[in-house]
Amino acid sequence: MAGDDGLLDDDLGAVRPFALVGGRVTPSQELDRASLVKARPSLPSDPLQSHYAKAFALCQAGAVSVAEIAARLSQPLQIVKIWLSDLIVDGYLTNAMPDNYGDAATDPRILGEVLAGLQRL
Numbered sequence: 001m002a003g004d005d006g007l008l009d010d011d012l013g014a015v016r017p018f019a020l021v022g023g024r025v026t027p028s029q030e031l032d033r034a035s036l037v038k039a040r041p042s043l044p045s046d047p048l049q050s051h052y053a054k055a056f057a058l059c060q061a062g063a064v065s066v067a068e069i070a071a072r073l074s075q076p077l078q079i080v081k082i083w084l085s086d087l088i089v090d091g092y093l094t095n096a097m098p099d100n101y102g103d104a105a106t107d108p109r110i111l112g113e114v115l116a117g118l119q120r121l
Contacts, residue, residue, distance in 0.1 A: 020051055027085035029095070033067035033077060036096035037084055043092065055083050056092055063096035
């Protein structure tokens with residue numbers, strides 16, 4: 001029955017989230033649940049559909065994780081990743097993660113600082 005699964009948007013009626021992404025199952029941008037996205041300072045002037053507008057509005061205050069956006073919108077994570085990817089491609093959002101954030105996992109100086117901090121606990 002429509003509305004029982006929690007996957008519907010009140011403004012969209014009986015439209016399922018997978019229909020809003022045209023049946024796509026993978027986002028065009030590499031995003032995981034911890035990825036941070038934020039609104040770009042200069043915005044394109046094209047109007048947004050309501051589901052995109054809601055996701056975009058959550059990003060205007062600053063960087064927010066994909067998981068938090070999905071939770072606040074009460075939508076499946078994969079659907080939100082696709083929406084956010086579309087917003088990145090269209091120039092509304094930017095990935096807030098630094099390009100070299102993966103280097104921190106192997107940087108001996110950072111790992112030493114983390115270990116020292118854990119030992120102080």
